[in-house]
Each structure stands twice: as structure tokens, then as C-alpha cells.
Amino acid sequence: MNSLDGGPLYKGVQRVLMEQLASGALKPGQLIPSERQLATEFNVSIGTLRKAIDDLVEQRILIRQQGKGTFVATHDRERLLFYFFHVVPQKGLKSYPFVESVFFQKSVASDDVANRLGIAVGTPTFHVRNKLSLDGAPVLIDDIHLDQARWPGLTPVQFKERPNTIYNLYQDAFGITVVRTEERLRAEVVDPEHAKLLKLRAGMPVLTIRRTAFDMRNQRVELRISTVNTEKHEYFAELL
Amino acid sequence: MNSLDGGPLYKGVQRVLMEQLASGALKPGQLIPSERQLATEFNVSIGTLRKAIDDLVEQRILIRQQGKGTFVATHDRERLLFYFFHVVPQKGLKSYPFVESVFFQKSVASDDVANRLGIAVGTPTFHVRNKLSLDGAPVLIDDIHLDQARWPGLTPVQFKERPNTIYNLYQDAFGITVVRTEERLRAEVVDPEHAKLLKLRAGMPVLTIRRTAFDMRNQRVELRISTVNTEKHEYFAELL
DNA sequence: AAGTGGTCTAGACCACCAT
DNA sequence: TGGTGGTCTAGACCACTTA
Structure with a gap:
């Protein structure tokens, strides 16, 4: 019935x-x-x-x-580290990243961003950039792109003063739970802006991870482009 | 009982x-x-x-x-493509790689190889290099390292004239089934030898995949280092 | 002691495949 | 038609947690 x-x-x-x-x-x-x-x-x-x-x-x-x-289930730090964070030291144990906000700005969807989020080019978005450090050194830059329509009233404060993970914020403030991600990786020459943040010389190779996150209704809710310095770290995946 | x-x-x-x-x-x-x-x-x-x-x-x-x-289960082409081959075109559909043998030689385990295979440095190994092409262009170089003790009597002929996948060969000729792999990815500057094979300019970034394969008894059976040109292709993973 | 998930039984019936 | 895996039942008992 x-x-x-x-x-x-x-x-x-x-x-x-x-x-x-x-x-x-x-x-x-x-x-x-x-x-x-x-x-x-x-x-x-x-x-x-x-x-x-x-x-x-x-x-x-x-x-x-x-x-x-x-x-x-909730998105606690442990779950994030275990299931959604795949950058590990080449030698030594996995650890929690130290996160610093670089900027939080309103933007519009580029071709690439629009395609990956499944929205129209030019749609208003939020563009958040964070710097993540492991073992005291900057290793990873996250560029997060969100559809403004899907995240009404999102503020920089929420991003900066959050005690937990970003996925936890999505869950608490918007009731949106990320349950699945798709990641596409490439080797690229580092962009000058990212080079400065990562303290890398110009022309060095970096690993880029384009991650699309899906909620329980299988809707695309976030695009995150991670730029990784893989001199001392690497991306790890276990596959069946 | x-x-x-x-x-x-x-x-x-x-x-x-x-x-x-x-x-x-x-x-x-x-x-x-x-x-x-x-x-x-x-x-x-x-x-x-x-x-x-x-x-x-x-x-x-x-x-x-x-x-x-x-x-x-058997290791057929389909299973390989679906579960063990993660390089896809940036645009368009996934397809089967065309494989050419570059060389098959006896060698000894370097530091890196020994560590990843769980054997002693200097242990006799096979080193097999293949060139894989997608859509007519070389995209990927596989450097496969095997412990000779674990693969007695392995011959180049078996590698070159095999109708199926390499994992299928392992299964048919040695009764060893790969059930699980671990992959570690980095962005690196292309090595001159690989650059030539991939028709890449010197100094360009490539994606390297270090894959350790495990059998049903959870023993390490193969180390495969893949060097990927990610100008038109990328590594794809779906994660829960 | 009461309530929860985890294991296990001994069936019945259905959907699918070969002959 | 007979054999296979897939679903479903209506329990029983165990292991674990909390009060």
C-alpha cells in the first residue's frame, strides 16, 4: 500500500x-x-x-x-579523509589538510564549468578558492564552483568559519548530501597563479583533478578543480 | 565438518x-x-x-x-576495459587500446620496483614495455615489472602473440587471477625515451600511474607503471 | 532486562534459460 | 519441463548496547 x-x-x-x-x-x-x-x-x-x-x-x-x-550518515572529518580525499604523502601516513581561504567571489559559468555542472554558460556561480597544506607545506589548491541558484544565500563567512568539512556545511546549511563523485585527472603545466600559491617554479607539472559531486537525487551539486603538487604527494585509489 | x-x-x-x-x-x-x-x-x-x-x-x-x-569470472577484454583501464578520451567514448610491444627484457628490481612488488632489491625481474594507442595515436606507455620467480618460463612470444588481455594471459598460463589493484598517480616531466614513443616534446607534463596488482591470496603479482599523455585523454574514476 | 542489529533456518514461489 | 538464480516469508537465536 x-x-x-x-x-x-x-x-x-x-x-x-x-x-x-x-x-x-x-x-x-x-x-x-x-x-x-x-x-x-x-x-x-x-x-x-x-x-x-x-x-x-x-x-x-x-x-x-x-x-x-x-x-x-553524516559528513564528518573522518569520512572526508577516508572516502573523498585521495591525496596522500609519497612516504608516510595520510593526514588531515590544513585549509586556508584564498578568495570567495561571484562569477559566471565558463564553458568548462557549465558543462561539468550541467548548467548554461554564463549562469551566475560562486567561485571559491582554498589552499590546502599537508605537513606544513602548501600542496593543493581547490577551485570550487557552485551554481548560485542551488546555493541561495551562501556567504564567505560560512566557508571561512566552518568548523567541519565543506561537505558537512552543504549538509547542515542546505540539507544536501554528497553521496558520489566522479574524478577526471590530467597532468598539466602549472598556471602562474597556482604556481605562486603552491610555491612552485613556472612550467612545472601539476596534477589536476576535476571532481563532480552528486547528491542523493543524482543531481550535480559541485565542481571542484584541485591542482596538486605531486613532488612529495600523490593521488591514491584502490580499485576492484 | x-x-x-x-x-x-x-x-x-x-x-x-x-x-x-x-x-x-x-x-x-x-x-x-x-x-x-x-x-x-x-x-x-x-x-x-x-x-x-x-x-x-x-x-x-x-x-x-x-x-x-x-x-x-574470467579476464575478458570487456572486464579489462571496464574495471582496469581508466584512461578515457576527454571528449568522446571510451575505446579499446591498440597494443604494440616495445621490448621484453630480463632485468633486476630497482629500489622503487622492489618496494612496490614486495621483493628484495636486485631480484631478477622481467621488464616489459608496451605502447598503447587510442584513436590511432600513441597515448600511453606501459612498463610492466614482474618477479621472475613468480612467472617461471614467461616468454616474449606469450606477450606478443596473445589474443586477449595480459591479465587473461596471467590467468590462462599461470592460473593467477588479478582481483584488486592499487593505483598511485603523479604529474611528472616526461622522460626522453617515453617522449619519443609518445611523440611528445621534451619537458612536457605526463601523468604517471603506478599500479600494483593483487591476486586472490592478496599477493602482489605485478607492478605496472603507465605514462600517459593527457593532452587529449584523461584518467577517470568514479568514487562512492 | 529490554531493545538493537547480525546470523541462520527451512521452506515457498517467481523469473529465466536450456532442451 | 526441469534446473538455475532471485525474491520473500516468518520465525529463532545470538551479540551487542544502554539503562
């Missing part, structure tokens, strides 16, 4: 749960009803209900904790 | 299956017994048996086909 059907039963349950998550009816950090409760609510067996949740847990949208319950 | 226990029952079943796969008792391409059969053999319920297989299917070690059965 709970509306959505068509395919398998557990997929229907999954869609309903996903919609509640995407709409904000279930908020990040919140404890969701127990499996037994949900099973009776949806009028399915506990096995089917668990199967519906399994996928969401695998996508790290929900987090199961034995004895406590199932929670809606 | 089937030996291995300790944790959950389905993990035990999984370990036994995994051992049969790693030892070659179950070979790539082969149809494994049906779930009902395995369930009675292991003396577990069908649900538990399925749960044991679920993980292996997710790791793409087994492939389920409704109505037909469950098969041991």
Missing part, C-alpha cells in the same frame, strides 16, 4: 526510504526506526526490509550499529 | 570457496555447483550459502547468471 511498486518488493521499500532521506524527512545523524518497526510499517518480512537497507548501507547513506540502531 | 569455522558460518563457507578458487580447484570460466547443491554439501541453509557467495560476486570473482548458474 505504501505506493511505489513495479520491480522487486525490497527495491520499492528502498525507493521510499531513499525519498525520505533525499527530502530531509530523515536527517543526517538521526536514528531511524528499528528494522522490526520498519518491517511492520512497510508490511514486509524482516529479511526483505534488511535487503532494502543493505544497499543504502553499502552506499554509506545509512550506518548500522549493532545494539544501537541504524543512523543517517 | 567442512573444517574452517571460528566466525560466522557464512564466512567459513566463503573461506572454503575462496580457497578452492585460489588453488585452481575451481577454474575461470567454469560453472560451479548450484546453490542448492552447495548448501547441502556445506550443510547450511540456502540463505546462508547465498550470503557466502554474495561477497564473492561483489568482488567480481564469481558471476551469477539467472537460469544458467554461477561461474568463475
Whole structure:
């Protein structure tokens, strides 16, 4: 009776749960009803209900904790470092970056930015630039591009005085959760502006990462172009 | 009775299956017994048996086909292109690379190679260099390093006249299946030898990918250093 | 002790594939 | 038609957390 059907039963349950998550009816950090409760609510067996949740847990949208319950995932520092930050030292252990704001300005979408965000060229955007340091030295420049229409009233203060990660800010202030990203990497000659910030000589190679982030409804919500000095660091990925 | 226990029952079943796969008792391409059969053999319920297989299917070690059965995965061209080849055109569709052999020689492990393969410096190795072209132009140089002890009797002929992928050769000729890789990427100035092969000017930036491949027993079996011209192509990764 | 997720059972029925 | 994997049920019991 709970509306959505068509395919398998557990997929229907999954869609309903996903919609509640995407709409904000279930908020990040919140404890969701127990499996037994949900099973009776949806009028399915506990096995089917668990199967519906399994996928969401695998996508790290929900987090199961034995004895406590199932929670809606949040974007904490740890999650960022583990799943969304792929620059590591060539030697030594991964660590949290130290972030400094370079600027926050209004802009309009260039050809490249428009294409990657799926908006029209010339659409008003925010352009945020941050400098990230690892082990005391600048290693990475982030150029973040956002559609103004999707982030009404976003201010530099929010960006600069945030205690947590940027994805956490998106989640807290706008109810938008990044669940998936696509990254495209190239080797390029460093741009003069970036060279200065990274304290790199002109003409040196840098790694550029163009990352498109998607929310729970699979909409593009952010384009981030990272420029990385890979003299002492590198990009790491584990692939199946 | 089937030996291995300790944790959950389905993990035990999984370990036994995994051992049969790693030892070659179950070979790539082969149809494994049906779930009902395995369930009675292991003396577990069908649900538990399925749960044991679920993980292996997710790791793409087994492939389920409704109505037909469950098969041991093979390294065909499609799998390679989809899961182990991440260089795509900046514009247009992904395509199969055209591979040419540059050389096949015996060598000894350098510092870097030894570290990444987990062997001692100076250990005898094979060093294979291939040139890969996309859309008619050379884009990528692969430098493959293998521990001679792990690949006894490997010949250039096998490498050059192989109809399929290199991972397929490993599987057919040595019974070694690559199931997981780690990749580390940097931007570097192109090396003169590589520049010539890629028809790149000296001093241009290239993307280097250091990939370590692991088999089913989680042993390091191959180091592949790819040097990529990213003027018209790029490295693509989708991340959760 | 009560509530949660994690494991396991012993089936039934469906969808798909080969013959 | 018979065999396969895919879905679903209605429980039971275990491991863990909190009070």
C-alpha cells in the first residue's frame, strides 16, 4: 500500500526510504526506526526490509550499529579523509589538510564549468578558492564552483568559519548530501597563479583533478578543480 | 565438518570457496555447483550459502547468471576495459587500446620496483614495455615489472602473440587471477625515451600511474607503471 | 532486562534459460 | 519441463548496547 511498486518488493521499500532521506524527512545523524518497526510499517518480512537497507548501507547513506540502531550518515572529518580525499604523502601516513581561504567571489559559468555542472554558460556561480597544506607545506589548491541558484544565500563567512568539512556545511546549511563523485585527472603545466600559491617554479607539472559531486537525487551539486603538487604527494585509489 | 569455522558460518563457507578458487580447484570460466547443491554439501541453509557467495560476486570473482548458474569470472577484454583501464578520451567514448610491444627484457628490481612488488632489491625481474594507442595515436606507455620467480618460463612470444588481455594471459598460463589493484598517480616531466614513443616534446607534463596488482591470496603479482599523455585523454574514476 | 542489529533456518514461489 | 538464480516469508537465536 505504501505506493511505489513495479520491480522487486525490497527495491520499492528502498525507493521510499531513499525519498525520505533525499527530502530531509530523515536527517543526517538521526536514528531511524528499528528494522522490526520498519518491517511492520512497510508490511514486509524482516529479511526483505534488511535487503532494502543493505544497499543504502553499502552506499554509506545509512550506518548500522549493532545494539544501537541504524543512523543517517553524516559528513564528518573522518569520512572526508577516508572516502573523498585521495591525496596522500609519497612516504608516510595520510593526514588531515590544513585549509586556508584564498578568495570567495561571484562569477559566471565558463564553458568548462557549465558543462561539468550541467548548467548554461554564463549562469551566475560562486567561485571559491582554498589552499590546502599537508605537513606544513602548501600542496593543493581547490577551485570550487557552485551554481548560485542551488546555493541561495551562501556567504564567505560560512566557508571561512566552518568548523567541519565543506561537505558537512552543504549538509547542515542546505540539507544536501554528497553521496558520489566522479574524478577526471590530467597532468598539466602549472598556471602562474597556482604556481605562486603552491610555491612552485613556472612550467612545472601539476596534477589536476576535476571532481563532480552528486547528491542523493543524482543531481550535480559541485565542481571542484584541485591542482596538486605531486613532488612529495600523490593521488591514491584502490580499485576492484 | 567442512573444517574452517571460528566466525560466522557464512564466512567459513566463503573461506572454503575462496580457497578452492585460489588453488585452481575451481577454474575461470567454469560453472560451479548450484546453490542448492552447495548448501547441502556445506550443510547450511540456502540463505546462508547465498550470503557466502554474495561477497564473492561483489568482488567480481564469481558471476551469477539467472537460469544458467554461477561461474568463475574470467579476464575478458570487456572486464579489462571496464574495471582496469581508466584512461578515457576527454571528449568522446571510451575505446579499446591498440597494443604494440616495445621490448621484453630480463632485468633486476630497482629500489622503487622492489618496494612496490614486495621483493628484495636486485631480484631478477622481467621488464616489459608496451605502447598503447587510442584513436590511432600513441597515448600511453606501459612498463610492466614482474618477479621472475613468480612467472617461471614467461616468454616474449606469450606477450606478443596473445589474443586477449595480459591479465587473461596471467590467468590462462599461470592460473593467477588479478582481483584488486592499487593505483598511485603523479604529474611528472616526461622522460626522453617515453617522449619519443609518445611523440611528445621534451619537458612536457605526463601523468604517471603506478599500479600494483593483487591476486586472490592478496599477493602482489605485478607492478605496472603507465605514462600517459593527457593532452587529449584523461584518467577517470568514479568514487562512492 | 529490554531493545538493537547480525546470523541462520527451512521452506515457498517467481523469473529465466536450456532442451 | 526441469534446473538455475532471485525474491520473500516468518520465525529463532545470538551479540551487542544502554539503562
